[in-house]
Amino acid sequence: MLMQLKFTNTARSQFFVTVRHRVDAYFKENGISPHANKAMWTKASFFLGGYVLLYGLILSNQFGPWTMLAMAIGLGLFAAFIGFNVSHDAIHGAFSSRSWVNKLLGSSFYLIGANPYIWKISHNVVHHTYTNIPGHDEDLEIAPGLIRVDMDEPYRPWQRFQHWYAFPLYSLASLSWIFRKDFLKFFQKQIGQQAHSAPPFREYLILFTTKAAYYFFFLVLPYIVLDLTGWQLVMGFVVMHLVEGLVLGLVFQLAHVVEGTNFPVPTDQTTIQEAWAVHQLQTTANFAPRSAVAAFFCGGLNRQIEHHLFPKVCHIHYPALTTIVKQTAHDFDLPYLENRSFFSALHSHYRLLKKLGQESDE
Template structure:
């Protein structure tokens, strides 16, 4: 049974038709493809070649323990950057107009130990449709019971400290993904309220074969080839995933869990009383929009607003279309949420976690985010 939640656009908002028409016109007038350009191919090659090179250097057994540990940490970061810059666009079908190219790029997820098939369900279908809606978007369920982002969840004594212990949990995200999360999601009957009970037989084979190959490449081969004890190997493997998890966790959370983003609760009929695109403007935020480094490393995910409105457009074009989106949002009286730097977004995320760790449950139909005047003071970071 599919998710019954519906977006009720009673006001007949013209925001999305207008912004879509203007963005389409931008590509036509400039004779541009919405897919990857040379710069996109260049940086994708950089991250893929860099990842292979780092892995090869580690297996060369030509370095000392501390050097190999450093290489493993950088390898974990490159894994996250491949996820952002290559896999993500491929899985959204925005990398190329050719489906086989998108499949190839999306399948780069396998070399990171992740499953692209289950990701497309949890992210493309569920998260992009039901963004920040408690009980529907499982991406905001960081650690059920431990981290509170749902205003209707019972407030527990430990939640008052969640702004401190949530960040270390991000470090475990990649490790959990590789060892546990994909299996758990694959065999769940529902993801949010999405029916997940039936999968093609080929996907069962791909899941177990790809995981086995990954474990062989990153646990068995290094143990056989390198002059390492088992516990030294485990430390390197864990720290590689700690680095990857921190990068992944922070980038994704700074786009949806900062001050100003909404966590709307469906009404008594299970509906959201706004247009889908309007909902995206209330639940999504950008960070470091003027940073060339953020754009290069984060695969456009620092411009999450543009990504949620136009997931079929390659992220290399987000800086250009962001001007159109921002102007149109202001024209229609809609929020365009952004933190000017990575640091300010990080502090905002911290404050939001602290606020939600102290605020009692709200009723259906109420908003999670407190007015600015009621928020807790800014922490000294």
């Protein structure tokens, strides 16, 4: 039975009214668009161009196996960075005010073997609405039965080691995505507790066509043109995706599964006794918010609080929004969670995994 949740604490809804007013005023007073600027277009061009360049260099067959393996690692990194910096903003409608531009850039998801149609439902709708709510936010289902991120989830003895084996499992995220996840979600009747009707026939056609094209360009064509053995080709492909998966997995975990973030349980199975925007503050954390390097490579997702409150604003503007959101949260005596660096967030995630890997006292 599907359970649609409602956020019922209207008394705390004034926070979002205020912070949205202040953010709107920032853009109006400075005469700037909330969408991509020149710096954002330059960054998108860098990642897309770097991805195409690395792929072309590998296919040129002018390098030895070890050099091509290094390029495959670079290709995995650039694939993750395209997801963060180009696809993610575009699918949220944040890259441009023109829908066709967002749709075109959102198609960059196909370059990394993923499907934008199903991502828009599972991420934009489900994850952004029901963040960190067990049973509703499927992003919490990292490896069911292996990784425990919810105290109410049944405990299994091997989970006492999850703070060690979780990280290698994160590396499998990309391989699961291109071979399993999209197909599975296309045929599910629900995503989380959100009803999922059958996609239009056109989307099925796009799914199978683009997946086949991805397999051809990354498995069949390299096998034809490269002087590599079958096992060398498979190793390069797998290593590329292990790198990509680890980067993708870690960025999500460091934003939502760290000490201080909540995993609220609905009352009466249908109610979250909190305002939606306040819920986002309670379930999301920033990491390395002052790092220009993290902002550049993570597509602003090191500032997840700002992203969750303003997903239709291009991430290039998040540094300015951070000051506004943080001050407004302080004004309303609300939490604003952040880890000062990537490594402090990583350590926090590790400690939380270790804690959740222990059997509860009950």
